[in-house]
Amino acid sequence: NAGVTQTPKFRVLKTGQSMTLxxxxxxxxxxxxxxxxxxxxxLRLIHYSVGEGTTAKGEVxxxxxxxxxxxxxxxxxxxxxxxxxxxxxxxxxxxxxxxGANTGELFxxxxxxxxxx
Amino acid sequence: xxxxxQPTEMTATEGAIVQxxxxxxxxxxxxxxxxxxxxxxxxxxxxxxxxxxxxEKGRFSSFLSRSKGYSYLLLKELQMKDSASYLCAVRDSNxxxxxxxxxxxxxxx
Numbered sequence: 001n002a003g004v005t006q007t008p009k010f011r012v013l014k015t016g017q018s019m020t021l022x023x024x025x026x027x028x029x030x031x032x033x034x035x036x037x038x039x040x041x042x043l044r045l046i047h048y049s050v051g052e053g054t055t056a057k058g059e060v061x062x063x064x065x066x067x068x069x070x071x072x073x074x075x076x077x078x079x080x081x082x083x084x085x086x087x088x089x090x091x092x093x094x095x096x097x098x099x100g101a102n103t104g105e106l107f108x109x110x111x112x113x114x115x116x117x
Numbered sequence: 118x119x120x121x122x123q124p125t126e127m128t129a130t131e132g133a134i135v136q137x138x139x140x141x142x143x144x145x146x147x148x149x150x151x152x153x154x155x156x157x158x159x160x161x162x163x164x165x166x167x168x169x170x171x172x173e174k175g176r177f178s179s180f181l182s183r184s185k186g187y188s189y190l191l192l193k194e195l196q197m198k199d200s201a202s203y204l205c206a207v208r209d210s211n212x213x214x215x216x217x218x219x220x221x222x223x224x225x226x
Contacts, residue, residue, distance in 0.1 A: 042121065042216030043160075043204070058213075090159060103167075104208070105150065108159035 002026050006091050006109035013081045013116045021076040021112050023091030031094045032074040033058075033106065034066060036087040043090065049074055081116045088113050119143045121217035123205050128223045129195055137190045137203050137220045145210020151179050151190045152204040154219065160204055164190070192222075200224045 004025045013019055023032065030051050035043040045058030047066040055066045063085060065077045074093075078085060092106040122140045129135040141149070148167040152160035166172055166181035166188060178191040190203055202219040209215055 040125075040218055042218045043206075043214075044216075045213070103148065103150075103165040104212075105162040105165060106152075106160075106214075108161070110159050111157075 004091055004093055004107050004109035006089075006112050008112060009110065010113045011115070013078075013114065015082060015116060017081050018077070018079050019081065019114075020078075021089055021091070021114075023074045023076070023093075023109055024072055025074075025091075025093040025107070026072065027093060027095070027107065028071070029093035029095050029107070030071075031096060032068065033092045033094075034064070034074065034076045035090045035092065036060065037090060037111075038087050046076065046089075078114075081114075083116045086114060086116045119209065119215045121205055121207060121215055123203075123217040123220045125218070126221045126223065128225060129192075131195055131197060131224055131226050133195050134191065134193050135195060135222065137192070137205075137222065139188045139190070139205035139217060141186050141188070141205070141207045141215070141217075143186075143207045143209045143215055146183060147208040147210065147212055149179075149181055149188050150204075150206045150208070150214070151177075151188075152206065154202045154204060156201070163203075195224050197224050197226070 033048040034046040049068040052071040089112045091109040120142045151163040154160040164179040171180045176193045181188045204219045205217040206214045
């Protein structure tokens with residue numbers, strides 16, 4: 001059971017370059033999320049999806065785009081990378097936000113460490 | 118605005134007990150989570166509280182007081198592997214998670 005898998009794990013970009021981070025989950029979860037984690041700050045939500053074909057903006061969406069063409073995959077794109085986007089990016093998924101015995105806990109991928117020079 | 122406060126860093130001794138506090142001010146409340154994150158790794162779920170009181174899971178317990186906007190994570194019989202960051206997160210009225218910056222726990226022999 002792989003859980004949530006992110007690729008690539010590490011990447012170095014030059015300012016202005018583009019890239020895509022891929023997240024895949026095999027738990028049949030409806031909800032998927034992209035967060036960034038920076039030193040001294042809490043996790044910040046970039047974009048999220050409540051189901052296949054849907055996406056929504058989170059707290060810090062500027063400079064990022066996402067797509068959820070298949071239920072199991074959630075892609076995060078950077079069209080023109082900036083040094084301010086140097087961060088650790090985490091993908092997460094959950095069955096739902098709440099309901100019954102389900103707490104809506106998040107399952108995280110291992111993280112993707114991105115450096116923009 | 119919405120805010121989660123946790124101590125930045127705590128130090129404890131192997132075998133001892135430590136309590137990590139979390140206070141929150143959010144737009145509504147639909148549950149509070151604690152996650153553990155080892156350095157360089159992903160956060161992993163520890164506990165969930167939605168009603169007032171204590172939830173116990175082995176060596177870890179989590180307490181919630183909604184009227185005080187307060188929670189704590191209690192770790193007993195500390196082991197070296199408990200050295201990690203502990204993240205508090207609250208789900209608000211829109212079912213969005215608001216995250217604290219985390220508490221780095223250092224365990225000394």
